[in-house]
Amino acid sequence: MANTLFTPYRLSGLELNNRIVMAPMTRSRAIGNIPNETMAEFYAQRAAAGLLITEGTSPSPNGLGYARIPGIFSDEQVAGWKKVTDAVHEKGGKIVVQLMHTGRVAHADNLPAGATVLGPSAVKLENTKMWVDAKGVLELPAAKEMSVEDILLTIDEYVQAARNAIRAGFDGIELHGANGYLIKQFLNPHSNRRTDQYGGSIENRSRFLLEVVSAVINAIGKDKVGIRLSPFGTYNETHAYPETEATYLYLAEALKKLDIAYLHITDQSVKGEPNELTKAIRKIFTNTVILSGGYSAVKAEEALSQGYGDLVSFGVPFIANPDLVDRFKSKLPLNQPKFDLFYTAGKEGYTDYPVFEDVPVFA
Numbered sequence: 001m002a003n004t005l006f007t008p009y010r011l012s013g014l015e016l017n018n019r020i021v022m023a024p025m026t027r028s029r030a031i032g033n034i035p036n037e038t039m040a041e042f043y044a045q046r047a048a049a050g051l052l053i054t055e056g057t058s059p060s061p062n063g064l065g066y067a068r069i070p071g072i073f074s075d076e077q078v079a080g081w082k083k084v085t086d087a088v089h090e091k092g093g094k095i096v097v098q099l100m101h102t103g104r105v106a107h108a109d110n111l112p113a114g115a116t117v118l119g120p121s122a123v124k125l126e127n128t129k130m131w132v133d134a135k136g137v138l139e140l141p142a143a144k145e146m147s148v149e150d151i152l153l154t155i156d157e158y159v160q161a162a163r164n165a166i167r168a169g170f171d172g173i174e175l176h177g178a179n180g181y182l183i184k185q186f187l188n189p190h191s192n193r194r195t196d197q198y199g200g201s202i203e204n205r206s207r208f209l210l211e212v213v214s215a216v217i218n219a220i221g222k223d224k225v226g227i228r229l230s231p232f233g234t235y236n237e238t239h240a241y242p243e244t245e246a247t248y249l250y251l252a253e254a255l256k257k258l259d260i261a262y263l264h265i266t267d268q269s270v271k272g273e274p275n276e277l278t279k280a281i282r283k284i285f286t287n288t289v290i291l292s293g294g295y296s297a298v299k300a301e302e303a304l305s306q307g308y309g310d311l312v313s314f315g316v317p318f319i320a321n322p323d324l325v326d327r328f329k330s331k332l333p334l335n336q337p338k339f340d341l342f343y344t345a346g347k348e349g350y351t352d353y354p355v356f357e358d359v360p361v362f363a
């Protein structure tokens with residue numbers, strides 16, 4: 001019988017109950033950048049997904065660009081995440097942490113004392129502003145261009161974060177190489193103007209990503225490492241460029257050689273169907289592919305049956321529907337998301353979405 005969203009899947013030694021993945025989503029509930037009980041409740045509510053990917057989580061004080069996002073570099077943060085992974089595992093779920101270094105997409109006032117806004121080059125974001133608690137929406141000054149020493153220190157931070165993730169009970173890590181954050185800032189020639197070995201050619205722009213991947217593999221093993229990429233995504237001013245296809249085909253080859261667990265492919269233009277580049281990447285990268293972006297259950301089933309991917313991640317539908325897996329299975333209607341509560345502190349619009357209950361029918 002053909003595989004469906006509800007067929008179990010073996011992801012590099014991890015047994016997933018189904019092929020439905022919760023996409024990583026920043027929710028800004030980590031007061032003081034430390035995961036808490038409310039976050040544990042949020043993830044546990046959604047543990048029926050085959051795999052949960054956490055919100056973007058910083059490996060470094062320098063990567064905490066947004067207000068109230070979590071980190072995974074201190075013991076307190078590891079202890080906070082342990083509550084989350086325990087709550088998910090108790091319900092039979094699997095969970096990986098997304099390591100997101102915001103790089104230049106950061107306001108210094110969101111960072112802890114002593115931290116620095118870093119980027120591959122000092123290129124200012126022209127049209128992107130950022131919320132800072134108690135201050136409002138502010139312009140972003142140019143980041144400090146990273147020295148080679150900064151780069152090596154940052155790679156070490158990813159390594160330590162990957163080790164911390166295992167200590168915190170995670171089933172693995174997803175490197176955030178998408179959506180205009182630090183790894184993508186290196187890939188994109190608009191945000192990366194370097195003339196050293198980390199800039200210029202495809203190989204050079206890919207170097208930071210591949211060095212991070214190799215370093216975390218050495219630390220925790222290739223079976224526990226996945227990465228998210230957004231080839232055509234221009235979010236956070238990573239503008240389109242002619243070598244996009246060539247860059248990502250090169251990466252697909254290199255990541256296949258490194259034999260990591262999965263590639264998670266998305267961008268803001270994907271609307272429930274893989275594009276030609278995703279299909280080409282799939283042919284090269286023959287380990288697990290997670291499709292993402294604008295998928296409905298029907299579109300996801302179509303993509304799986306065509307063999308375009310192995311798993312499909314859902315973002316916004318999971319925000320509003322803690323019981324999304326059951327709703328998909330029984331073809332039930334979905335709750336509507338409350339957009340204005342996506343990034344607010346507290347439980348409202350976070351852990352208070354109702355599960356589906358049959359409306360009693362009275363004669």
Ligand SMILES: Cc1cc2nc3c(=O)[nH]c(=O)nc-3n(C[C@H](O)[C@H](O)[C@H](O)COP(=O)(O)O)c2cc1C
Binds near residue numbers: 056100316
């Ligand atoms: C509130 C919100 C926060 C998000 N935060 C992240 C994030 O931290 N990391 C990431 O890779 N993508 C993030 N995304 C993108 C989602 O993972 C996903 O790619 C996007 O919502 C499209 O999928 P969907 O149509 O199923 O929602 C976020 C999306 C939303 C709506």
